[in-house]
Amino acid sequence: MSSTVPTELKYAKSHEWVRVSGDRAVIGITDHAQHELTDIVFVELPARGRVVRAGEACAVVESVKTASDTYSPVSGEIIGVNQAVSDNPALVNTAPYGDGWFYEVKLSNPAELAALMDASTYAAQIGG
């Protein structure tokens, strides 16, 4: 099954997406990731105010079968988390790039963004 890979986002190898606006970035997991995990039943988000480094595990996604870490693609402070996805984890399955977003980071090192993939590179990685 082919997955959606919006062109305006940046992507990490570990299947997170990043939507950058100014010095802030919203993070979620990709359509491909939610499709692989299926049936997401629990999302554990980082605490607001936590400072994360790029590549650090900072959220856990649980499907019926297994728990998977997700990693922050960028460094910075968590300035917002999506309570809706915590209350209704199925949003990750139904709207991975929309209502199923995870958290927002105030970027401390915007240069890191250059290391992320664009949509076509990510699409090639997942065989799309």
Next chain:
Amino acid sequence: MLKRTPLFEAHQRLGGKLIEFGGWEMPVQYSSIVDEHLCVRRAAGIFDICHMGEVLVSGSAAETFLNQTLTNDVRKVVVGQGQYTLMCGESGGVIDDLYLYRLADQEYLLILNASRIEPDVSWLEGHLARFEDSSRVSLRNVSEAMGAIAIQGPRVVQFIGTLFPGASLAGTGVSSILELKKNQLGTWSIDGTTVWAARTGYTGEDGFEVVAPASIIGKLWDRALSVGHVGCLQPCGLGARDTLRTEVCYPLYGHELDEHTTPIEAGLGFFVSLDKGDFVGRSVLAEQKATGATKRCVAFRMAEKSAPPRPGYGVISAGQQVGVVVSGTQSPSMSVGVGMAYVPPALVEPGTRLEIEIRGRRFAAEVVKKPIYRKA
């Protein structure tokens, strides 16, 4: 190299996601675990269980041999009947849990867990070598030659008769497969090949398990999917098989059962017949039944919002770790975390409050009566 069942290509064709299980490459899911789970609860699902082992035990002393090596009383099993039973070591630890079917007066079929075929067969062979009447017992491991599928769910009755038309040829004598009662087995001839069908399963739903030569398994699978559309039959993977059996508290070897756990501790004392005469492990099991086990397997459900409980998580009572989760998942039928755990005997009463430690945090849970899920 992982082993593949005769249905491997069918799984690929159906879009199954394949994983390793007990040395086999098996489908964990096709659509999604929740979707397949609910399909079995509400309609019908078909599972590849070809990885399971089959052993035939026959001969005039087969009954005596099996009664000395398995925990349940084989003498109660009439031709065409099945029985859940266990194989224990001298110390009472479980070597495997299995289903025994009496195919004929002097012939039994044992269905073994995939990961336990080798230890079971060598254990049986070892005991047979020391058995006084060993010349009157024949033991054949036919796991490679045989395959099996399970067809489970409330709507299976709508099409199973199309798949197995007419009267049974052996086993329980019935004029239609629908007349088989729970635990009964009959023989049908499908395109000239002898096939066993039993009204058993591992899901808590009505259904059938079919054991047949590997060469005909693909044909049976395809035909079932074809006639099964009237019952909305879907292929289901090991993921749903695990959540279905967890909801109804059926043990899974390697989780609730292992060589360091007895059937009494696992809550399976009903399948241990202490009054049938001696059998391997009897003295330990009799003592444990009389004096009480030091750990017991309980069912629980989460009592507050949490991540799903998973095998290996600690069970906490009064601030101390007192046990460990052996099976756990988010129940697709009830949308709550459920599982089974070993705890001290003082904590087994339904309603007992426990905590489950999930990634360093403790969440409230409650002991519940087995099965966790009951049909409305």
